Amino acid sequence: MNFALATLVPQRLVRLSSVDLAIIAIYFIAVLCIGFYLKRFAQSGEDFFLAGREMTAWVAGLSFLSANLGSLELLGWAGSSYQYGILAAHWYWIGAIPAMLFLGIVMMPFYYISKTHSVPGYLQLRYGKAASGLSAVSFGFMTILMSGVNMFAMAKVMQVVLGWNIHFSIWVSSLTVGIYVASGGLFSAIFNEVLQFFLIWFGALLIPILGLIEAGGWNGLVARIQHNFPGQNFTHAWSTLGHFEDNPMGMHWTGIVFGLGAVISMGYWTTDFLVVQRVLAAKDLRSAKMAPIIGSFFKMAVPLIVILPGLIGLAVLPEKLVPESALQPGQHSYNDVLPLMLARYCGPGLMGLGVTALVAGFMAGMAGNVSAFATVWTYDIYRPFIRKTAPDRHYVSMGRWCTIIGLFISIGTAYLAMGFASIMDYVQALFSFFIAPLFGTVLLGMLWKRATPLGGFLGLLAGTLTAIGIFASMKIDHNLVAVFALSPMAKGLTQDMYQALWSCSVCVLVTVFVSLATTPKPLAELTGLVYGVTPIPKEENVPLLQKPIFWAGVALVLFVILQIVFW
Amino acid sequence: MSDKHHIIPVWFFVGLLLLTYGALIVASGIAEWQNPPPTVLANLHAPVWWGSLMVVLGGGYIIAFRPRRSS
Numbered sequence: 001m002n003f004a005l006a007t008l009v010p011q012r013l014v015r016l017s018s019v020d021l022a023i024i025a026i027y028f029i030a031v032l033c034i035g036f037y038l039k040r041f042a043q044s045g046e047d048f049f050l051a052g053r054e055m056t057a058w059v060a061g062l063s064f065l066s067a068n069l070g071s072l073e074l075l076g077w078a079g080s081s082y083q084y085g086i087l088a089a090h091w092y093w094i095g096a097i098p099a100m101l102f103l104g105i106v107m108m109p110f111y112y113i114s115k116t117h118s119v120p121g122y123l124q125l126r127y128g129k130a131a132s133g134l135s136a137v138s139f140g141f142m143t144i145l146m147s148g149v150n151m152f153a154m155a156k157v158m159q160v161v162l163g164w165n166i167h168f169s170i171w172v173s174s175l176t177v178g179i180y181v182a183s184g185g186l187f188s189a190i191f192n193e194v195l196q197f198f199l200i201w202f203g204a205l206l207i208p209i210l211g212l213i214e215a216g217g218w219n220g221l222v223a224r225i226q227h228n229f230p231g232q233n234f235t236h237a238w239s240t241l242g243h244f245e246d247n248p249m250g251m252h253w254t255g256i257v258f259g260l261g262a263v264i265s266m267g268y269w270t271t272d273f274l275v276v277q278r279v280l281a282a283k284d285l286r287s288a289k290m291a292p293i294i295g296s297f298f299k300m301a302v303p304l305i306v307i308l309p310g311l312i313g314l315a316v317l318p319e320k321l322v323p324e325s326a327l328q329p330g331q332h333s334y335n336d337v338l339p340l341m342l343a344r345y346c347g348p349g350l351m352g353l354g355v356t357a358l359v360a361g362f363m364a365g366m367a368g369n370v371s372a373f374a375t376v377w378t379y380d381i382y383r384p385f386i387r388k389t390a391p392d393r394h395y396v397s398m399g400r401w402c403t404i405i406g407l408f409i410s411i412g413t414a415y416l417a418m419g420f421a422s423i424m425d426y427v428q429a430l431f432s433f434f435i436a437p438l439f440g441t442v443l444l445g446m447l448w449k450r451a452t453p454l455g456g457f458l459g460l461l462a463g464t465l466t467a468i469g470i471f472a473s474m475k476i477d478h479n480l481v482a483v484f485a486l487s488p489m490a491k492g493l494t495q496d497m498y499q500a501l502w503s504c505s506v507c508v509l510v511t512v513f514v515s516l517a518t519t520p521k522p523l524a525e526l527t528g529l530v531y532g533v534t535p536i537p538k539e540e541n542v543p544l545l546q547k548p549i550f551w552a553g554v555a556l557v558l559f560v561i562l563q564i565v566f567w
Numbered sequence: 568m569s570d571k572h573h574i575i576p577v578w579f580f581v582g583l584l585l586l587t588y589g590a591l592i593v594a595s596g597i598a599e600w601q602n603p604p605p606t607v608l609a610n611l612h613a614p615v616w617w618g619s620l621m622v623v624l625g626g627g628y629i630i631a632f633r634p635r636r637s638s
Contacts, residue, residue: 017595019591019592019594019595022591023588023591026584026587026588027584030580030583030584034580037575038574041574059577187574190577191577191580194577194581195577195580195581195584198581198584198585199584202585202588202617202621206613206617210607210608210611210613213608213611214607214608316607343606344606344607345606345607345608345613346606346613347595347599347603347604347606347609347614348595348599348604348614349591349592349594349595349596349614349618350592350613350614350617352591353588353592356588
């Protein structure tokens, strides 16, 4: 996510007609009505926090994908594709597909069979309260901060793109999200995410269609980019990754494969509760396994509406976009590329649809954050540490209040971010680095019977402290970039990759060594939690086309084909 | 999705939204047919065919997932 968006200069990019405003208003009315409708179904804890565990594979899969398809992602990565070319697609391909398939095939059975309500909940069952508490507190704290900085970034984008008042955007969107999530819990969040999925595709897909027509197809697009930017390679995903200095990202293939593919994406897609919560809401194990696999097919296609518009911008825009740091009056930044393309091709009506898609993306992201926060606070902090025994309705009530309180904290964070824009970069960075060691802890917990409670806790703590330490030390002394990220040429995204790799490695090493020196849990206590002592239902009698492993294989083949085509 | 609670499927709401938006966009495209907005490739009248696609898809979803009385 690119928080440089928040520093955009105030300058309205598009103007809305009455039909556009009607489309936006209809969206707000629709989500509120759906929230009120769903309130009657969210009465028990399982209903409110896990949507009754009755979502089909398709609903859970689209929701799982949409929870990550926020508007800042779209705007930021479209800007990155203008800046770095098709290299940005790695965050949608190797940075997502293997991890989503791994979650569906390998990890989901343990999450689902253990009947946990959250990722910290799994850690409690596997390692005990210490590791779970650490994970829950860091997740809850960072999630609510993220929600706030996203809210501010959204309001800033709305100010720049549409000329809306920043306070109006913050309060109207927050109150709407607060009302519908507090009403319908995860039901509302998931329904809204599925609506958002359709809005984003219908709102953004016209840009690549019309852009390719204008540019003369893919070959015409490549020729125009080469004409506009001679000597630069924007259309190959792997061939420039042999050396740090060969590509505009300052990236090496080891960072992409091991840092992004093996650690960051695995950590995010398999242990970030914001996305995993959607899959836990599936109605049965097969649906839970299929949900991320279904999501992976659409994830592979997301570059069509995110990366391709950036490339089309390189080919057809008459002006050259510039970095935020070099922005002068009258110029536009990389992050403006998606709104500029929207304004280029979309007139009244279609413009409203595109803007509604962005608004829906922001609000769905906010809803995802607060619903995940409410679950983790209620089930992983409040219940184990504050009030252990209470009726189910008490916890549901706590979840509703927590949603509202969480939103108000987010609003406070948004105003804090307004005063100190730089905290957004730190919050983003720290959040992603809590995730990397968590992946090591969860994976060892699922696959290694010998991992002990103390090993899990100390490994997670050491990995988290390593991530924070490396991040801080590189900020303080830039010379350390060459040590931790292997090259002084390594830029922000590259540094992230190696930081994650180090923190996950430290987490795994500490977990292993401490576990070997401490007493393991009895096997009987690991049933349903760990590979080798968990009976996983077989699917021998299921037709091939209904087997998750078959579709995971198809997704993997498509993924490989894409890498070869855009090599 | 609605086995336990008999909730109207989310696809029905998706259909309603697509149909409504599609109708508005088609109407807007027809209204500007003679005097298209100053966008690139406005001569292709994207609002008309894109909006029509949304109407067809939205209508399909509404019919397929309309709420039915449970027996």
